[in-house]
Amino acid sequence: MKSAPFEYLRADSIASACEALRREGDSAKIIAGGQSLVPIMAMRLVRPSLLVDINEIAALKFIAVERDAVRIGACTRQALVERDDALASRVPLLRQALAWVGHVQTRNRGTLGGSIVHADPCAELPLAAQVLGAKMVLRSSSGARTLAAEEFFTGPMVTATDSSECLEEVHWPVWSEPRTGCAFTEIANRHGDFAMVSAACQLALDGEGRCVRAAFGLGGVGQTPLAFPRLAARLLGTKLDEAVVKSVAQDAAAQTEPGSDLFATADYRRHLAGVLAARVIRAAQEKAGGGK
Amino acid sequence: MSEKLYSISVEVNGVARSAHVPARLSLVDWLRDDLRLTGTHVGCEHGICGACSIMLDGEPVRSCLMYAVQADGHRVTTVEGLANPDGSMSVLQDSFCKCHAMQCGYCTPGMLIAAKGLLEANRHPSDTEIRAAIGGNLCRCTGYQQIVDAIHDAARRMASGAK
Ligand code: FES
Ligand code: FES
Numbered sequence: 001m002k003s004a005p006f007e008y009l010r011a012d013s014i015a016s017a018c019e020a021l022r023r024e025g026d027s028a029k030i031i032a033g034g035q036s037l038v039p040i041m042a043m044r045l046v047r048p049s050l051l052v053d054i055n056e057i058a059a060l061k062f063i064a065v066e067r068d069a070v071r072i073g074a075c076t077r078q079a080l081v082e083r084d085d086a087l088a089s090r091v092p093l094l095r096q097a098l099a100w101v102g103h104v105q106t107r108n109r110g111t112l113g114g115s116i117v118h119a120d121p122c123a124e125l126p127l128a129a130q131v132l133g134a135k136m137v138l139r140s141s142s143g144a145r146t147l148a149a150e151e152f153f154t155g156p157m158v159t160a161t162d163s164s165e166c167l168e169e170v171h172w173p174v175w176s177e178p179r180t181g182c183a184f185t186e187i188a189n190r191h192g193d194f195a196m197v198s199a200a201c202q203l204a205l206d207g208e209g210r211c212v213r214a215a216f217g218l219g220g221v222g223q224t225p226l227a228f229p230r231l232a233a234r235l236l237g238t239k240l241d242e243a244v245v246k247s248v249a250q251d252a253a254a255q256t257e258p259g260s261d262l263f264a265t266a267d268y269r270r271h272l273a274g275v276l277a278a279r280v281i282r283a284a285q286e287k288a289g290g291g292k
Numbered sequence: 293m294s295e296k297l298y299s300i301s302v303e304v305n306g307v308a309r310s311a312h313v314p315a316r317l318s319l320v321d322w323l324r325d326d327l328r329l330t331g332t333h334v335g336c337e338h339g340i341c342g343a344c345s346i347m348l349d350g351e352p353v354r355s356c357l358m359y360a361v362q363a364d365g366h367r368v369t370t371v372e373g374l375a376n377p378d379g380s381m382s383v384l385q386d387s388f389c390k391c392h393a394m395q396c397g398y399c400t401p402g403m404l405i406a407a408k409g410l411l412e413a414n415r416h417p418s419d420t421e422i423r424a425a426i427g428g429n430l431c432r433c434t435g436y437q438q439i440v441d442a443i444h445d446a447a448r449r450m451a452s453g454a455k
Binding site: 034035041051 | 316352353356362406409
């Protein structure tokens, strides 16, 4: 046994999970898929006194397609999110991002909400949430509040979630523009690893191929996943010609703050950020039926 | 030290098993050390190598990333559960032998579980689909090609009705 001792509570409802969090305060921790939590508990980087298991709460597992958004329950398995065709036609970036997340075995157990709450700045789902401006619904025994991604991600592995709160659902905006395209790409040491640098983009074109809506972001090169709304605005009204895309991508790279480690220097990561940002904007344009 | 114990009932390879376990006991340690089902291997113990893959309610997962207590009320299949009821090897296992899909055998239980999960969902997998399915399983010996061949071979034989 590698984790420090802890007590275990299998919650049968969101209310009972929230009640346990209220009672135990900081020393309790929620376990969803456990794909990140179990290893860090084995390394004893985290030593909760109580583990509140939300895996058996059916009310946290759903994909609800609505007009302007798709709502996904926090404990929905990544494999289900990946397979859902109705979701893929409305929020296609999710399936694209999930293709880079772990492996079959980890996606079968790992959850959408778990990855978002874990908030690794190199992880794919937090980047998708940041780029699309997803909204997180946080539940506690005293009520619920909704936070937009930009307020939710506050630092590496840190979110605005209070220790009494449980992520309940994530709302993913649906773009109504008929010519919408998106793309996700990354460079990692091995496929399925956390990204060294990742990039995501979604944009919409009008009948002439002019960009009418744009969002893009970069992962692995800052304290949180980064979105660049001001730079994305510079794409609007253009036909995404080489010069515009290049300058926007370069400016995004210049705003990143990557670190250096054994695998890559900060300079190399910043270089990748510029290359991948341009690549992903171009790929989203092609998916939207533009370019060439 | 007296650590609190939790009672669990898990269906393992079709047999109901009960136990009292500390919350921090991982599922793979319970299977190997307590049930003596040592077919499931442990490599990294933190979700990287895939050697510990088992099926949980029919889907491949990593048993080092779960606590045994979380499996309470669920169905687990380990590599020991892949053989035919009479104890003879299943087509998938036989194809691994035939195609020389193992050398030291350390990764093999995980590979078999990953392949089983794939073939249950997809009877005619492509090369790319096979590689994606075993992409989370490390093998230090075979170079993977024979494993891919074995899964193709099993898919072909199963399509023509072999068990
Ligand atoms: S032992 Fe579980 S993934 Fe390596
Ligand atoms: S056969 Fe030795 S690790 Fe795969």
